[in-house]
Amino acid sequence: MRWADSQDARAEPVDEPAHPTITDHERGAGAVAHSLEQLVRVHFARSFVHGLKPAQWHALRYFAVMPQEQRTVTAFARHRGSTMGTASTTISALVRKGYLGRRGSGARNSGLHVTEEGHELLSDDPINELVQAIDTLDPQERSALERALPKLVDYMTRGD
Incomplete structure:
Protein backbone atom coordinates (compact mmCIF):
# COMPACT_ATOMS: atom_id res chain seq x y z
CA MET A 1 0.00 0.00 0.00
CA ARG A 46 8.98 -35.86 4.71
CA SER A 47 11.96 -36.80 2.54
CA PHE A 48 14.55 -36.28 5.29
CA VAL A 49 14.38 -39.90 6.47
CA HIS A 50 16.77 -42.81 6.93
CA GLY A 51 19.69 -40.39 6.99
CA LEU A 52 19.08 -39.21 3.41
CA LYS A 53 18.25 -35.81 1.99
CA PRO A 54 15.63 -35.30 -0.75
CA ALA A 55 18.30 -34.95 -3.46
CA GLN A 56 19.84 -38.25 -2.35
CA TRP A 57 16.47 -40.01 -2.62
CA HIS A 58 16.09 -38.54 -6.09
CA ALA A 59 19.52 -39.85 -7.08
CA LEU A 60 18.83 -43.30 -5.67
CA ARG A 61 15.59 -43.48 -7.68
CA TYR A 62 17.38 -42.26 -10.80
CA PHE A 63 20.11 -44.91 -10.64
CA ALA A 64 17.55 -47.63 -9.88
CA VAL A 65 15.62 -47.09 -13.13
CA MET A 66 17.97 -45.65 -15.73
CA PRO A 67 19.69 -47.75 -18.38
CA GLN A 68 23.34 -48.55 -17.65
CA GLU A 69 24.71 -46.01 -20.16
CA GLN A 70 22.90 -43.19 -18.33
CA ARG A 71 24.12 -44.14 -14.87
CA THR A 72 26.90 -41.57 -14.73
CA VAL A 73 27.52 -38.38 -12.78
CA THR A 74 27.24 -36.37 -16.00
CA ALA A 75 23.91 -37.90 -17.01
CA PHE A 76 22.52 -37.47 -13.50
CA ALA A 77 23.63 -33.82 -13.35
CA ARG A 78 21.96 -33.19 -16.71
CA HIS A 79 18.77 -34.96 -15.58
CA ARG A 80 18.69 -33.07 -12.28
CA GLY A 81 19.57 -29.73 -13.85
CA SER A 82 22.45 -29.28 -11.44
CA THR A 83 26.16 -28.70 -11.65
CA MET A 84 28.59 -31.59 -11.88
CA GLY A 85 29.90 -30.67 -8.43
CA THR A 86 26.46 -30.85 -6.81
CA ALA A 87 25.67 -34.15 -8.55
CA SER A 88 29.05 -35.56 -7.57
CA THR A 89 28.56 -34.58 -3.92
CA THR A 90 25.13 -36.26 -3.84
CA ILE A 91 26.44 -39.43 -5.48
CA SER A 92 29.55 -39.57 -3.28
CA ALA A 93 27.38 -39.46 -0.17
CA LEU A 94 25.31 -42.40 -1.45
CA VAL A 95 28.47 -44.37 -2.33
CA ARG A 96 29.92 -43.62 1.12
CA LYS A 97 26.68 -44.82 2.78
CA GLY A 98 26.75 -48.02 0.73
CA TYR A 99 23.60 -47.36 -1.32
CA LEU A 100 25.38 -46.84 -4.65
CA GLY A 101 28.38 -48.66 -6.05
CA ARG A 102 30.77 -47.82 -8.90
CA ARG A 103 31.46 -50.20 -11.75
CA GLY A 104 34.99 -50.43 -13.10
CA SER A 105 37.94 -48.34 -12.03
CA GLY A 106 35.99 -46.00 -9.74
CA ALA A 107 36.54 -43.09 -12.08
CA ARG A 108 34.29 -40.08 -11.64
CA ASN A 109 32.08 -40.89 -14.60
CA SER A 110 32.11 -44.67 -14.34
CA GLY A 111 28.81 -46.53 -14.32
CA LEU A 112 26.98 -46.52 -11.03
CA HIS A 113 24.53 -49.05 -9.67
CA VAL A 114 22.19 -49.34 -6.71
CA THR A 115 23.51 -51.81 -4.14
CA GLU A 116 21.41 -54.43 -2.38
CA GLU A 117 21.24 -52.08 0.63
CA GLY A 118 20.06 -49.29 -1.68
CA HIS A 119 17.29 -51.45 -3.11
CA GLU A 120 16.18 -52.37 0.41
CA LEU A 121 16.08 -48.70 1.34
CA LEU A 122 14.01 -47.87 -1.75
CA SER A 123 11.24 -50.10 -0.39
CA ASP A 124 10.72 -47.35 2.23
CA ASP A 125 11.13 -44.46 -0.24
CA PRO A 126 9.18 -41.37 0.92
CA ILE A 127 7.83 -40.92 -2.62
CA ASN A 128 5.69 -44.01 -2.00
CA GLU A 129 3.39 -41.90 0.19
CA LEU A 130 2.90 -39.48 -2.69
CA VAL A 131 2.20 -42.39 -5.05
CA GLN A 132 -0.43 -43.66 -2.60
CA ALA A 133 -2.02 -40.20 -2.45
CA ILE A 134 -2.17 -40.03 -6.25
CA ASP A 135 -3.74 -43.49 -6.29
CA THR A 136 -6.66 -42.11 -4.25
CA LEU A 137 -7.63 -39.84 -7.16
CA ASP A 138 -10.25 -41.00 -9.58
CA PRO A 139 -9.01 -42.04 -13.06
CA GLN A 140 -9.97 -38.72 -14.68
CA GLU A 141 -8.07 -36.72 -12.07
CA ARG A 142 -4.98 -38.93 -12.44
CA SER A 143 -5.19 -38.67 -16.21
CA ALA A 144 -5.39 -34.88 -16.02
CA LEU A 145 -2.29 -34.80 -13.78
CA GLU A 146 -0.42 -37.17 -16.10
CA ARG A 147 -1.06 -34.80 -18.99
CA ALA A 148 -0.61 -31.49 -17.18
CA LEU A 149 2.38 -31.97 -14.89
CA PRO A 150 4.94 -32.80 -17.62
CA LYS A 151 3.84 -29.65 -19.45
CA LEU A 152 4.40 -27.57 -16.32
CA VAL A 153 7.81 -29.15 -15.72
CA ASP A 154 8.78 -28.49 -19.34
CA TYR A 155 7.65 -24.87 -19.11
CA MET A 156 9.53 -24.27 -15.87
CA THR A 157 12.75 -25.95 -17.03
CA ARG A 158 12.76 -23.96 -20.28
CA GLY A 159 12.50 -20.76 -18.28
CA ASP A 160 9.76 -19.25 -20.48
Missing part, protein backbone atom coordinates in the same frame (compact mmCIF):
# COMPACT_ATOMS: atom_id res chain seq x y z
CA ARG A 2 1.26 3.47 -0.77
CA TRP A 3 -0.04 6.92 0.15
CA ALA A 4 -1.55 9.36 -2.34
CA ASP A 5 0.66 12.19 -1.07
CA SER A 6 3.40 11.30 1.37
CA GLN A 7 3.84 14.98 2.33
CA ASP A 8 0.20 15.39 3.38
CA ALA A 9 -0.70 13.97 6.80
CA ARG A 10 -4.34 13.70 5.66
CA ALA A 11 -3.47 11.64 2.59
CA GLU A 12 -5.54 8.54 1.95
CA PRO A 13 -3.95 5.16 1.21
CA VAL A 14 -4.09 4.13 -2.43
CA ASP A 15 -4.91 0.52 -3.17
CA GLU A 16 -2.44 -0.99 -5.60
CA PRO A 17 -3.25 -4.12 -7.52
CA ALA A 18 -1.81 -7.06 -5.64
CA HIS A 19 0.27 -9.77 -7.26
CA PRO A 20 -2.12 -12.33 -8.81
CA THR A 21 -0.67 -15.31 -6.97
CA ILE A 22 -1.43 -13.58 -3.68
CA THR A 23 -4.97 -12.43 -4.46
CA ASP A 24 -6.10 -15.42 -6.51
CA HIS A 25 -4.93 -18.14 -4.16
CA GLU A 26 -8.48 -19.47 -3.73
CA ARG A 27 -9.24 -20.13 -7.41
CA GLY A 28 -7.68 -20.52 -10.83
CA ALA A 29 -4.00 -20.78 -11.65
CA GLY A 30 -3.03 -19.10 -8.38
CA ALA A 31 -4.85 -21.78 -6.38
CA VAL A 32 -3.20 -24.54 -8.38
CA ALA A 33 0.24 -22.96 -7.89
CA HIS A 34 -0.31 -22.63 -4.14
CA SER A 35 -1.50 -26.24 -3.87
CA LEU A 36 1.47 -27.54 -5.89
CA GLU A 37 3.87 -25.54 -3.75
CA GLN A 38 2.30 -26.91 -0.56
CA LEU A 39 2.42 -30.47 -1.93
CA VAL A 40 6.11 -30.09 -2.80
CA ARG A 41 6.87 -28.62 0.64
CA VAL A 42 5.10 -31.46 2.47
CA HIS A 43 6.82 -34.12 0.36
CA PHE A 44 10.20 -32.37 0.71
CA ALA A 45 9.86 -32.16 4.51
Whole structure:
Protein backbone atom coordinates (compact mmCIF):
# COMPACT_ATOMS: atom_id res chain seq x y z
CA MET A 1 0.00 0.00 0.00
CA ARG A 2 1.26 3.47 -0.77
CA TRP A 3 -0.04 6.92 0.15
CA ALA A 4 -1.55 9.36 -2.34
CA ASP A 5 0.66 12.19 -1.07
CA SER A 6 3.40 11.30 1.37
CA GLN A 7 3.84 14.98 2.33
CA ASP A 8 0.20 15.39 3.38
CA ALA A 9 -0.70 13.97 6.80
CA ARG A 10 -4.34 13.70 5.66
CA ALA A 11 -3.47 11.64 2.59
CA GLU A 12 -5.54 8.54 1.95
CA PRO A 13 -3.95 5.16 1.21
CA VAL A 14 -4.09 4.13 -2.43
CA ASP A 15 -4.91 0.52 -3.17
CA GLU A 16 -2.44 -0.99 -5.60
CA PRO A 17 -3.25 -4.12 -7.52
CA ALA A 18 -1.81 -7.06 -5.64
CA HIS A 19 0.27 -9.77 -7.26
CA PRO A 20 -2.12 -12.33 -8.81
CA THR A 21 -0.67 -15.31 -6.97
CA ILE A 22 -1.43 -13.58 -3.68
CA THR A 23 -4.97 -12.43 -4.46
CA ASP A 24 -6.10 -15.42 -6.51
CA HIS A 25 -4.93 -18.14 -4.16
CA GLU A 26 -8.48 -19.47 -3.73
CA ARG A 27 -9.24 -20.13 -7.41
CA GLY A 28 -7.68 -20.52 -10.83
CA ALA A 29 -4.00 -20.78 -11.65
CA GLY A 30 -3.03 -19.10 -8.38
CA ALA A 31 -4.85 -21.78 -6.38
CA VAL A 32 -3.20 -24.54 -8.38
CA ALA A 33 0.24 -22.96 -7.89
CA HIS A 34 -0.31 -22.63 -4.14
CA SER A 35 -1.50 -26.24 -3.87
CA LEU A 36 1.47 -27.54 -5.89
CA GLU A 37 3.87 -25.54 -3.75
CA GLN A 38 2.30 -26.91 -0.56
CA LEU A 39 2.42 -30.47 -1.93
CA VAL A 40 6.11 -30.09 -2.80
CA ARG A 41 6.87 -28.62 0.64
CA VAL A 42 5.10 -31.46 2.47
CA HIS A 43 6.82 -34.12 0.36
CA PHE A 44 10.20 -32.37 0.71
CA ALA A 45 9.86 -32.16 4.51
CA ARG A 46 8.98 -35.86 4.71
CA SER A 47 11.96 -36.80 2.54
CA PHE A 48 14.55 -36.28 5.29
CA VAL A 49 14.38 -39.90 6.47
CA HIS A 50 16.77 -42.81 6.93
CA GLY A 51 19.69 -40.39 6.99
CA LEU A 52 19.08 -39.21 3.41
CA LYS A 53 18.25 -35.81 1.99
CA PRO A 54 15.63 -35.30 -0.75
CA ALA A 55 18.30 -34.95 -3.46
CA GLN A 56 19.84 -38.25 -2.35
CA TRP A 57 16.47 -40.01 -2.62
CA HIS A 58 16.09 -38.54 -6.09
CA ALA A 59 19.52 -39.85 -7.08
CA LEU A 60 18.83 -43.30 -5.67
CA ARG A 61 15.59 -43.48 -7.68
CA TYR A 62 17.38 -42.26 -10.80
CA PHE A 63 20.11 -44.91 -10.64
CA ALA A 64 17.55 -47.63 -9.88
CA VAL A 65 15.62 -47.09 -13.13
CA MET A 66 17.97 -45.65 -15.73
CA PRO A 67 19.69 -47.75 -18.38
CA GLN A 68 23.34 -48.55 -17.65
CA GLU A 69 24.71 -46.01 -20.16
CA GLN A 70 22.90 -43.19 -18.33
CA ARG A 71 24.12 -44.14 -14.87
CA THR A 72 26.90 -41.57 -14.73
CA VAL A 73 27.52 -38.38 -12.78
CA THR A 74 27.24 -36.37 -16.00
CA ALA A 75 23.91 -37.90 -17.01
CA PHE A 76 22.52 -37.47 -13.50
CA ALA A 77 23.63 -33.82 -13.35
CA ARG A 78 21.96 -33.19 -16.71
CA HIS A 79 18.77 -34.96 -15.58
CA ARG A 80 18.69 -33.07 -12.28
CA GLY A 81 19.57 -29.73 -13.85
CA SER A 82 22.45 -29.28 -11.44
CA THR A 83 26.16 -28.70 -11.65
CA MET A 84 28.59 -31.59 -11.88
CA GLY A 85 29.90 -30.67 -8.43
CA THR A 86 26.46 -30.85 -6.81
CA ALA A 87 25.67 -34.15 -8.55
CA SER A 88 29.05 -35.56 -7.57
CA THR A 89 28.56 -34.58 -3.92
CA THR A 90 25.13 -36.26 -3.84
CA ILE A 91 26.44 -39.43 -5.48
CA SER A 92 29.55 -39.57 -3.28
CA ALA A 93 27.38 -39.46 -0.17
CA LEU A 94 25.31 -42.40 -1.45
CA VAL A 95 28.47 -44.37 -2.33
CA ARG A 96 29.92 -43.62 1.12
CA LYS A 97 26.68 -44.82 2.78
CA GLY A 98 26.75 -48.02 0.73
CA TYR A 99 23.60 -47.36 -1.32
CA LEU A 100 25.38 -46.84 -4.65
CA GLY A 101 28.38 -48.66 -6.05
CA ARG A 102 30.77 -47.82 -8.90
CA ARG A 103 31.46 -50.20 -11.75
CA GLY A 104 34.99 -50.43 -13.10
CA SER A 105 37.94 -48.34 -12.03
CA GLY A 106 35.99 -46.00 -9.74
CA ALA A 107 36.54 -43.09 -12.08
CA ARG A 108 34.29 -40.08 -11.64
CA ASN A 109 32.08 -40.89 -14.60
CA SER A 110 32.11 -44.67 -14.34
CA GLY A 111 28.81 -46.53 -14.32
CA LEU A 112 26.98 -46.52 -11.03
CA HIS A 113 24.53 -49.05 -9.67
CA VAL A 114 22.19 -49.34 -6.71
CA THR A 115 23.51 -51.81 -4.14
CA GLU A 116 21.41 -54.43 -2.38
CA GLU A 117 21.24 -52.08 0.63
CA GLY A 118 20.06 -49.29 -1.68
CA HIS A 119 17.29 -51.45 -3.11
CA GLU A 120 16.18 -52.37 0.41
CA LEU A 121 16.08 -48.70 1.34
CA LEU A 122 14.01 -47.87 -1.75
CA SER A 123 11.24 -50.10 -0.39
CA ASP A 124 10.72 -47.35 2.23
CA ASP A 125 11.13 -44.46 -0.24
CA PRO A 126 9.18 -41.37 0.92
CA ILE A 127 7.83 -40.92 -2.62
CA ASN A 128 5.69 -44.01 -2.00
CA GLU A 129 3.39 -41.90 0.19
CA LEU A 130 2.90 -39.48 -2.69
CA VAL A 131 2.20 -42.39 -5.05
CA GLN A 132 -0.43 -43.66 -2.60
CA ALA A 133 -2.02 -40.20 -2.45
CA ILE A 134 -2.17 -40.03 -6.25
CA ASP A 135 -3.74 -43.49 -6.29
CA THR A 136 -6.66 -42.11 -4.25
CA LEU A 137 -7.63 -39.84 -7.16
CA ASP A 138 -10.25 -41.00 -9.58
CA PRO A 139 -9.01 -42.04 -13.06
CA GLN A 140 -9.97 -38.72 -14.68
CA GLU A 141 -8.07 -36.72 -12.07
CA ARG A 142 -4.98 -38.93 -12.44
CA SER A 143 -5.19 -38.67 -16.21
CA ALA A 144 -5.39 -34.88 -16.02
CA LEU A 145 -2.29 -34.80 -13.78
CA GLU A 146 -0.42 -37.17 -16.10
CA ARG A 147 -1.06 -34.80 -18.99
CA ALA A 148 -0.61 -31.49 -17.18
CA LEU A 149 2.38 -31.97 -14.89
CA PRO A 150 4.94 -32.80 -17.62
CA LYS A 151 3.84 -29.65 -19.45
CA LEU A 152 4.40 -27.57 -16.32
CA VAL A 153 7.81 -29.15 -15.72
CA ASP A 154 8.78 -28.49 -19.34
CA TYR A 155 7.65 -24.87 -19.11
CA MET A 156 9.53 -24.27 -15.87
CA THR A 157 12.75 -25.95 -17.03
CA ARG A 158 12.76 -23.96 -20.28
CA GLY A 159 12.50 -20.76 -18.28
CA ASP A 160 9.76 -19.25 -20.48
